[in-house]
Amino acid sequence: MYHIKGALSSNSLKRSICLFILFVVSLSAFTQNVGQDPTIQVIARVQNEKILLRWAPTSPSAWMKANTYGYQIERYTVSRNGILVSPPEKKILTSAPLIPEPLEEWQTLAENNDYAAILAQALFGENFEVEGMEDEGAMAQIINKSKEAEQRFSFALFAADMNFEGAKMAALGYEDRSISDNEEYLYRISAVVPENLLKIHSGSVVVKSLQPEPLPAPIDLIAIPDDKTILLTWEYEMFKSLFTTYYVEKSENGIDFTQLEDIPLVNLSRTSESERQRMQYVDTLSVNNKKYYYRVKGISPFGEESLPSEVVSAEGIKKLTAIPHIVNYTLEDINTVLIEWEFPKAVEGNILRFELNWSMNKKGPYTIVDKDLLPNSRKTRYQKLAPSNYFTITAIGKNNQKKESLSAFVQTIDETPPTPPIGFEGTIDSLGIVTLQWQPNMEKDILGYRIFRGNLANEEVSQITIAPIEKAVFRDTVQIKSLNNEVFYQVVAVDRRFNMSDYSEKIKLEKPDVIPPSSPTFVDYKINTNGVYLEWIRSSSTDVESHQLYRQNTEESEKGWELLLTTKTETSFTDTTLKSNTKYRYAIFAKDNTGLISEASTPVTLVFKNTVPDMIKGFSVIADRTNNKINLNWRNTSKDIAEILIYKSKKEEDPVLWKQVLGSINKIEDRSVSPNNIYVYHLKAITTNGSHSTIKTKEIEF
Incomplete structure (x- = not known):
């Protein structure tokens, strides 16, 4: 156990948690990329008749300065009973900037809660060093050499995640009890730090004052037994935004559970490249063959404890170490062999059965040909021998443990040739x-x-x-x-x-007297605004007189194929007599000097679309924040426009079709917008003959 030097009495520190937690936190959920301005990150949770807020800056320096100058909380009511409030109703929830409570106010809470004690030390301790690490290896040495401010910051964020009362006293949490039913709020947290000292971007979160939802129980808990250990694993990825840490509980009767560790469990891998999909915990057992029961609880960043997961049970199993060995085989006839093996009698109780495996090749794959051999058996017969046979014996232990022997080769004797094939x-x-x-x-x-x-x-x-x-x-x-x-x-x-x-x-x-020429082959095609360019390789036959290129309109297939070109030497052609939005199929044949025609080349099937550029000009989007709308305007440059397709999305999201209007319309309003969003609009014109214009795109921050 490692302890921390700080401002509180030693009695407050006796329950302090291991330094291991500091490293596991990986600096909590509130982290910052190097080189960026610090930001306030905010999360929220609805409880009965109140909304809880948690925030933190993304750098140690921003945290320390905000502790001096404080935070301001603004609340905007953006909707009421499902109706947008325009303009949003603003209310400042902090009459004065929030700063951490003075040291003397922490004593009672710190005496009763480890995490409050850690928060107080991080805020007020004269120094902040970790003791007892001299012989603890490279990980401890790296942390011991890190800056004191980073250590304070790291401990403070984790402790605030684990105790919401402490988070409020540290000016990292707030309860809003002045809420009304069926209202939607936007909270903005700002650090009241002069920009000439440090620029800190504010943070915000949107919350609906609905009935609170209980925390879900962790799911998919699995217990995997081994020799005096049980590996517990459960789903992490799905709930990583809800749970900061976990507690594992253990029981010997499935009813009375005890928490296994005083310190909570945190996922060590927090980077996007190596982030774990599941949590894991290994429980060490004193004995095997005794059943234990386990369940898991999740802890939210507000210190809330979830319902327990479903209970799983397992018992330690002795590791299977003995390996069977094939010692002899006897050929009883051309199809039958008797296989014999050795296995220690003393460890028969550790296995469920033996399996006999067969393959024609030494490297396999092997097939299980007998899977019901009793633990006390030491020989078996196989009656479907091939000319070459490889056998192995596998001992199957509990929990599907397997130990497989080396392979043994069995070859039959056969000097009789097969009969000559008939019906040739x-x-x-x-x-x-x-x-x-x-x-x-x-x-x-x-x-x-x-x-x-x-x-x-x-x-x-x-x-x-x-x-x-x-x-x-x-x-x-x-x-x-x-x-x-x-x-x-x-x-x-x-x-x-x-x-x-x-x-x-x-x-x-x-042999036949003559054969048609070999087929030519298409090697390339390109679709452009003028038509379709085709390129082919001529037939390799030496007696080819000409090549014939045909086209078929698949929508008018009853008209058959149309001859486009007959040539002796050309290897390319551009077809310009095409209809837009129409599927065509092309084939080319070779004809020799005797009139024989080759098989058709592999057909080329494509759809020709004629794109008409610049049919829309002057496309603009203008934000009308007073009336809570965005105005879209454009000019149509062609009378052939049949309709306008408008696609809409938020920044970084996929666009979807929003509006489909007549070609005569050149403006429209979008009232389905919300503050603090970046919207992207795309316009495309469709002509009366099915052609479409180039797409126009505009982006606006609302």
């Missing part, structure tokens, strides 16, 4: 694609097939497959235009021991 046949299409097929072999250990090809009836065929293929079908490609018009094939079956069958019967396939 094939075809050649006009593109020279050969399709071969045959009846699959019925042997269970078939690995695949090898394909052989020859160009003459009496020559020896050559293998054309690199490795055995699994399926009883194969595709090959031959040159149609060659000196020979025939090609010959045979197939051989191979089993998993690489025994090869005899050759199948040899089949002869005749």
Whole structure:
């Protein structure tokens, strides 16, 4: 336990919390990026007939100066019974700037609350040092070397989060009891510090005086047991704006719970890059096999305690350390093997069962082939052997602990080759694609097939497959235009021991006399205001006489394809005879000198939209804060405008369609606005033929 030197008596400090909290706070929720002016950050919470406010500056220097000059609180009533109040009703809640209560006022509260004692020391202590850290490692040394002002600031913010009465006395909290039902308020907190000393930006928060909502209970509490430890984890991300810290409670009977730690738990990872999604806590146990019950409570920045989470239970389990070892196997027949293994008899009570795992490869993946082997079993049979077999034995302990043996290799003896494939046949299409097929072999250990090809009836065929293929079908490609018009094939079956069958019967396939040219290919297209630019690669066939480019209007598909271009040498074309907002499909063919036409290229399908720029000019947005509205004005430069689309959003939000007005309208009012917001408006004109203008955008701070 580390203690802090300060202004109060030693009795006030005996309950003071560990320095660990200071580091965990990571300087609370009120932090500042280096190089920015300090700001007052504000949060609020509604309670019965009152609104609680909490605030803090974002730098130690701003906090210390504000402690001297104080804070002013302004309240603006912005709506009443759902109706906007214009202009908002202003009320200053502080007759004089709020500053921390003098030291003598702190004694009673500090004697009864650790966090109030810490706040008082941070405010009034003659010095603020942390004792007992000389041998506590690098983390403690780093904090010990930090500036005293930063230590005071850090402790003060965390302690104010944990005790609202102390926060009020430290001028970091306020209760507004002069509220009315169904009113919405904007609170502004300002530091009364001269700007020539330090510029501190004010902070604000909007609150509705509705019925208070209770704090939710933490959710998704999970207990994960281990050897004399239980890991507790629960949802953090969802409630990180509601709860500053957490307490873990423990029970032996599920009814009487005791808080585990005097200090609260805080998430250490507060940066956006590494922020945790869940909280974690490890409870160390004295014994295993004893059930404990746990629940979690969240603590808000106003010191409020939430309802407890649902109760979970767990008990420590002894860690499984023994590993099974396969010691022998016996081949009983070509399909069956007896596997034997060793495992210490003394630790059988720590496991639930054994599992037998099998794979054809040493690296797996392994399949569980027997998962119900009793803890006292030491052998089992496997009756579906393949030519190559790898086995492992896994001991399954409690809490799904697993210990797996090394693999053992079992190989069967097989010197019998498979039968030659039958039903071998094939075809050649006009593109020279050969399709071969045959009846699959019925042997269970078939690995695949090898394909052989020859160009003459009496020559020896050559293998054309690199490795055995699994399926009883194969595709090959031959040159149609060659000196020979025939090609010959045979197939051989191979089993998993690489025994090869005899050759199948040899089949002869005749090549087609001619084939169409190869297809050209589209390689690029661009859509611009003039039309569609297309580019292609010509057919690779040497006898191509021309290329033909076709277009189809998909909305008029019944009219078929329209020929746009016939060319021998060109490889690009720009289509300018298009309708806006229309989908077109393009295809290109090659035609050879015998009149054969290639297959179509892969079609290009696109939508042509003609954008008409500068149809809207003079677009402006003007804030009328007196009447609580924003005026939008513009000029239409074309009689072809059919309608105006207006999109609206707040800064950093996605725009949505707000208004859709006739093309003859050139101004509009927006009364759905609230102070202290930045609004963004986008205008787009739509013409009678479906074209649209370039988008005009304006931004305004209201």
